[in-house]
Amino acid sequence: LELVQVRDVTLQYKTPDHLVTATYKVSCTVEQGDRYVILGPSGCGKSTLLKAVGGFIKPVGGTIVVNGREVREPGPDRMMVFQEFEQLMPWKTVLQNVMFPMQATGKYWKSETRERALAAIDKVNLTKFKDVYPHMLSGGMKMRVAIARAMALEPDVLLMDEPFAALDALTRRKMQEELLALWDQLRFTVLFVTHSIEEAIVVGSRILILSPHPGRVRAELEAGDLSYAD
Numbered sequence: 001l002e003l004v005q006v007r008d009v010t011l012q013y014k015t016p017d018h019l020v021t022a023t024y025k026v027s028c029t030v031e032q033g034d035r036y037v038i039l040g041p042s043g044c045g046k047s048t049l050l051k052a053v054g055g056f057i058k059p060v061g062g063t064i065v066v067n068g069r070e071v072r073e074p075g076p077d078r079m080m081v082f083q084e085f086e087q088l089m090p091w092k093t094v095l096q097n098v099m100f101p102m103q104a105t106g107k108y109w110k111s112e113t114r115e116r117a118l119a120a121i122d123k124v125n126l127t128k129f130k131d132v133y134p135h136m137l138s139g140g141m142k143m144r145v146a147i148a149r150a151m152a153l154e155p156d157v158l159l160m161d162e163p164f165a166a167l168d169a170l171t172r173r174k175m176q177e178e179l180l181a182l183w184d185q186l187r188f189t190v191l192f193v194t195h196s197i198e199e200a201i202v203v204g205s206r207i208l209i210l211s212p213h214p215g216r217v218r219a220e221l222e223a224g225d226l227s228y229a230d
């Protein structure tokens with residue numbers, strides 16, 4: 001099932017000094033269950049493209065389609081899991097954190113919100129920690145809370161923008177492994193942006209390589225295309 005399709009998108013957005021027009025000669029398709037990585041050097045436009053998939057920047061040309069619908073604005077079908085997971089609210093417990101976005105949508109009854117949150121927390125194996133505050137958790141556990149919080153809204157795709165960039169090498173490695181273990185269990189679809197070739201190889205089932213020239217594709221690879229000597 002083709003979940004995300006990006007076709008030659010043009011984006012326009014304001015920065016403090018000027019209006020930017022960013023064109024992407026990029027055609028890509030994310031299939032259900034892909035760990036789709038967008039890889040490229042800093043400044044090649046990865047983060048901007050991901051924000052457009054998230055609906056935070058509206059295309060003025062080309063199309064972004066998610067699960068059959070053209071993307072026009074942010075929505076719970078595309079949940080962004082932010083860098084370092086620091087967006088967890090420290091004064092709320094794990095359960096309260098996971099309930100929060102559902103409360104914000106106003107779409108669910110209170111009892112349903114709680115049930116869905118408990119189910120999502122169980123899926124990421126944190127039931128024992130549901131009443132704990134985020135500061136009491138390890139980095140890996142915080143990531144699982146952030147993912148449970150997104151998953152409770154049943155998104156079509158999780159969007160991750162350099163989530164491990166600020167971590168030391170050892171912690172990053174552990175977080176990558178934890179993400180893969182969670183994916184093995186839950187098979188969500190993830191669109192993941194990184195500038196690290198190593199990270200792309202570890203995390204990706206499919207890798208789109210962008211050129212240093214913004215908005216151009218270098219290559220698209222599947223994990224099986226890659227071989228490297230230990």
Ligand code: ADP
Nearest residue numbers: 020022023024042043044045046047048214215
């Ligand atoms: P990355 O995430 O790869 O580091 P960003 O998305 O943050 O790159 O973009 C870096 C800069 O380049 C930003 O100022 C952005 O506005 C600009 N930019 C992004 N995409 C394009 C594009 N396709 N064409 C021209 N400029 C772009």
Ligand code: ADP
Nearest residue numbers: 132135136137138139140141142144174175178
């Ligand atoms: P990481 O992936 O960051 O190495 P994990 O999330 O795998 O860490 O946690 C490792 C184990 O440590 C967990 O199974 C949990 O039992 C224990 N642990 C971590 N933080 C706490 C805590 N605040 N209280 C109790 N046990 C904890």
